[in-house]
Amino acid sequence: MESIDLFGLREHFNRGRILLCFNGPISRSLIEEIGNALKNYLQADQARTSSAMDVFGVYIELTQNIRHYAASRNYDELAGSATVVVARDENGGYIVQAGNLVEACDGVPLLERVRALAAMDKAQLKAAYKEQLRKPRAADAASGAGLGLIDVARKSAAPLAAALSPAGEGRAFFSLRAVI
Template identity: 65%
Template sequence: MDQIDLFTLQQTYNQQRIMLCFNGPLTRSLIEEIGNALRNYMEREHATPSSAMDVFGAYIELTQNIRHYAASKGWHDSEASATVVIARDAEGRYLVSAGNVVSAEDGQALVERIGALAALDKTQLKARYKEQLRKPRDPDSGSGAGLGLIDLARKATAPLICSLKTLDDGRGFFSLRVVM
């Protein structure tokens, strides 16, 4: 393996204002440890408590969704890996991004769902959230009530942005960015 150019990597991270980056399999304990590191970092940056909670909440929602998805597919660690990046943009907003391998069908459904959420304004998102709260939950679905993405869209300061890149094996790499 070639030597990794850490200086260039550091320069890239600094230019893109990346505060935290992780690439690999997500375990419950690892999600917790990275979450603790994120909280500590935001405290040192003197982030407002509401900003810190929003960023932490987005991080937890995205990473737990990835972990639960991989478990629902019965995937091993190598297939269940994720890339998570927390950064700041030029305006000082926090960017919480996460990506993972998904089935092509699931990825396309997510792209459509997020596209629909991105087209809604705050009032419409609030109504969608309340509507979803009232829906009966399917106990056999194995997933949550479907509120997580809607809540992320409600708390975000810009529309959710996602992408789906087709992989050679027919699956896709799904990425989602939340601006807080």
């Protein structure tokens, strides 16, 4: 392994106002531990209670979605890894970003769903949320891009942003950004 310039990495994180960064295999217990660290940081940062709850809720939703997706695809540890970043923006808000490998055929419709949600205003997101709540759900239905994603869009102070980068072998890296 080549040497990592930790000081340069630290400076990069500081310039980007990155509070928390994780890259690697993600388990239920790790989601919980990072979530506890995030809660403690938000408390120390004196974040408004509503903002802190939204940041934490978005972090949990995104990381659990990654974990469930990786399990549903029987990905190994490397393929099922997550990249998660929580940062401050220049206006004092919080940015929660998360990404993972997906099958390219799953990533395209997910990207389209995020773009559709990003085009909605608050009233339309509320209506979409209520509509999704009323939809019957089959016991064997796969989860994904439903109520949780709409909830993330509702909590976001700016339209959701997503990207899909080709990763080879029929896979892509999907990333999602929410501003709280």
